[in-house]
Amino acid sequence: MGQIQLNQVTKSFGDVQVIPPLDLTIEDGEFTVFVGPSGCGKSTLLRLIAGLEDITSGHIAIDGTDATDVPPAKRGLAMVFQSYALYPHMSVRKNIAFPMRMAGIDQAEQNRRIDAAAKALNLTDYLDRRPGQLSGGQRQRVAIGRAIVREPAAFLFDEPLSNLDAALRVGMRLEISEMHERLKTTMIYVTHDQVEAMTMADKIVVLRAGIVEQVGSPLELYQRPGNTFVAGFIGSPKMNLIEGPEAAKHDAATIGIRPEHIDISETEGTWQGTVGVSEHLGSDTFFHIQSGLSAEPLTVRAGGERKLKYGTEVFLTPQIEHLHRFDQHGLRIA
Amino acid sequence: MATQHSRSAARLMMAPAVVLLLGWMLIPLSMTLFFSFKKYLPLRGDSMANGLEWVGFANYTRFVGSSAFWPSVQATLTIVGGVLIITVVLGVLLALLLNQPMWGQGVVRILVIAPFFVMPTVSALVWKNMFMDPTNGLLAYLWKFFGTEPIAWLSQASLPSLIMIVSWQWLPFATLILLTAIQSLDGEQLEAAEMDGAPSIKRFWFIVLPHLSRAITIVILIQTIFLLAIFAEIFVTTGGAFGTKTLSYLIFQRVLESQNVGLGSAGGVYAIILANIVAIFLMRIVGKNLDA
Numbered sequence: 201m202g203q204i205q206l207n208q209v210t211k212s213f214g215d216v217q218v219i220p221p222l223d224l225t226i227e228d229g230e231f232t233v234f235v236g237p238s239g240c241g242k243s244t245l246l247r248l249i250a251g252l253e254d255i256t257s258g259h260i261a262i263d264g265t266d267a268t269d270v271p272p273a274k275r276g277l278a279m280v281f282q283s284y285a286l287y288p289h290m291s292v293r294k295n296i297a298f299p300m301r302m303a304g305i306d307q308a309e310q311n312r313r314i315d316a317a318a319k320a321l322n323l324t325d326y327l328d329r330r331p332g333q334l335s336g337g338q339r340q341r342v343a344i345g346r347a348i349v350r351e352p353a354a355f356l357f358d359e360p361l362s363n364l365d366a367a368l369r370v371g372m373r374l375e376i377s378e379m380h381e382r383l384k385t386t387m388i389y390v391t392h393d394q395v396e397a398m399t400m401a402d403k404i405v406v407l408r409a410g411i412v413e414q415v416g417s418p419l420e421l422y423q424r425p426g427n428t429f430v431a432g433f434i435g436s437p438k439m440n441l442i443e444g445p446e447a448a449k450h451d452a453a454t455i456g457i458r459p460e461h462i463d464i465s466e467t468e469g470t471w472q473g474t475v476g477v478s479e480h481l482g483s484d485t486f487f488h489i490q491s492g493l494s495a496e497p498l499t500v501r502a503g504g505e506r507k508l509k510y511g512t513e514v515f516l517t518p519q520i521e522h523l524h525r526f527d528q529h530g531l532r533i534a
Numbered sequence: 535m536a537t538q539h540s541r542s543a544a545r546l547m548m549a550p551a552v553v554l555l556l557g558w559m560l561i562p563l564s565m566t567l568f569f570s571f572k573k574y575l576p577l578r579g580d581s582m583a584n585g586l587e588w589v590g591f592a593n594y595t596r597f598v599g600s601s602a603f604w605p606s607v608q609a610t611l612t613i614v615g616g617v618l619i620i621t622v623v624l625g626v627l628l629a630l631l632l633n634q635p636m637w638g639q640g641v642v643r644i645l646v647i648a649p650f651f652v653m654p655t656v657s658a659l660v661w662k663n664m665f666m667d668p669t670n671g672l673l674a675y676l677w678k679f680f681g682t683e684p685i686a687w688l689s690q691a692s693l694p695s696l697i698m699i700v701s702w703q704w705l706p707f708a709t710l711i712l713l714t715a716i717q718s719l720d721g722e723q724l725e726a727a728e729m730d731g732a733p734s735i736k737r738f739w740f741i742v743l744p745h746l747s748r749a750i751t752i753v754i755l756i757q758t759i760f761l762l763a764i765f766a767e768i769f770v771t772t773g774g775a776f777g778t779k780t781l782s783y784l785i786f787q788r789v790l791e792s793q794n795v796g797l798g799s800a801g802g803v804y805a806i807i808l809a810n811i812v813a814i815f816l817m818r819i820v821g822k823n824l825d826a
Contacts, residue, residue: 272725272728272729273731274731277729279725279729285726287740287741288745298732299730346730
């Protein structure tokens with residue numbers, strides 16, 4: 201069980217309101233990702249849910265019961281911190297046992313849960329080591345182990361992978377998704393990395409300056425971004441956003457087109473431009489093309505074999521059915 | 535410092551300092567050892583020029599045989615132990631308190647450190663005359679205010695009074711080191727413990743205190759070195775009376791009051807031995823905190 205409901209929640213630090221009134225429901229068993237640029241209030245929101253910060257006004261309900269004034273320990277949530285926050289003077293076993301020890305669970309049950317968690321997380325050989333003797337990935341696993349043994353109503357992750365190197369990050373991403381499939385527990389995951397959000401989430405909550413810009417499944421957000429911010433934030437490389445007369449032709453203030461929805465040709469097309477830097481990824485090639493349409497170069501995806509020299513004149517044709525249109529407030533038109 | 539050349543140059547550069555330090559340490563030490571085996575009573579006409587009589591271990595047996603010896607060792611250990619306990623316990627509590635965000639934090643921290651800047655002689659005299667004086671002291675007024683007979687602190691409760699004075703001097707040192715240690719504690723660890731269901735007392739016991747263990751070790755070791763040799767506080771308050779004669783004070787009396795250099799030197803060697811015994815004990819107990 202682990203349905204979390206935020207009702208008109210606000211948070212102010214002094215005079216500065218970092219979270220304006222916010223409503224959000226996280227369903228039981230859902231993997232929800234809060235994503236947004238740094239300083240958008242996503243970590244604050246997580247800490248409000250955890251109870252590490254007091255909310256200024258509004259209500260938080262966990263499983264239908266009001267938890268606004270419940271202390272963090274009593275909310276039945278477990279949190280994995282960015283710095284892992286392992287206790288450096290305790291062995292891995294003691295670290296994992298700590299929450300159970302605080303809850304007064306008997307020793308036999310503690311050992312059973314520790315062994316189960318260690319086995320699931322490949323930590324069995326490291327139980328007697330100190331955190332300082334472990335690698336980053338192993339520390340991360342210990343932090344997750346410490347969360348799992350509590351059998352919480354929901355897991356909260358605060359940018360857990362940002363201290364790992366790229367290869368480990370991909371591995372841990374899969375492990376966490378795997379864990380979610382197995383445990384079917386509610387998880388809330390905070391990240392600034394939209395790739396993590398896209399790959400892991402059931403539901404993505406895009407935040408900017410404490411305001412929820414859009415909520416939806418990864419593909420919904422990708423295919424039908426609600427405004428220019430979400431359009432620009434979700435997807436890598438970014439969506440091309442074009443303003444001005446070219447947008448006006450489509451009855452919009454801004455039009456957006458993803459790199460994979462532009463056809464590139466050396467002979468004919470709607471838009472004209474000059475090839476800038478090309479990035480060869482093997483499977484795909486991204487061309488950055490200077491055109492008069494926008495200040496930033498347009499990004500165009502082509503097949504991995506496609507080669508175009510720097511400075512080549514090319515023509516671009518957007519696939520009209522994949523064109524996104526936004527009004528002068530940045531909101532999606534139809 | 536990789537090449538042969540730079541290594542030998544470095545040795546050459548360091549040599550004067552090393553020689554100076556060695557001399558500074560070895561000459562007094564060997565002279566103490568030398569005198570401790572000699573009969574040297576300047577008032578009876580003994581002098582280096584006349585040649586000193588070799589007496590073997592006579593000074594050593596006489597120093598230990600004196601009725602003042604064991605009480606002095608006991609007084610030394612009581613003072614060191616008492617001050618260590620008070621400064622570490624109060625130091626941890628004060629550091630916790632000063633770590634809380636509050637108005638005027640900077641000023642309060644400086645005020646807390648202030649006693650450390652007062653010379654031992656001065657602070658002991660201030661305590662003796664302003665606080666502990668049985669007729670005019672502030673504490674006497676306090677006692678009278680509550681209708682009880684004032685205590686003659688330095689004669690009736692001499693050791694506790696001395697421990698109080700010395701603790702007051704050393705508390706800032708302990709607080710300062712422990713405060714910096716507390717400030718280096720990762721806040722996320724405390725939050726993690728909070729989420730793990732540890733109330734504040736348990737967070738202190740399981741997270742903060744282990745984090746402080748290394749700093750506490752350093753405080754204990756450094757303070758012990760200085761506390762074994764406290765002298766000024768005793769000299770200006772009790773003058774060694776009322777059971778406050780520490781080992782270092784006893785040596786002072788043997789050398790300067792009895793004018794017996796040989797006996798005092800033997801006492802000095804005992805003091806070195808005592809300091810080493812204490813140091814070994816401390817290293818055994820707390821030294822492992824310095825690893826890792």
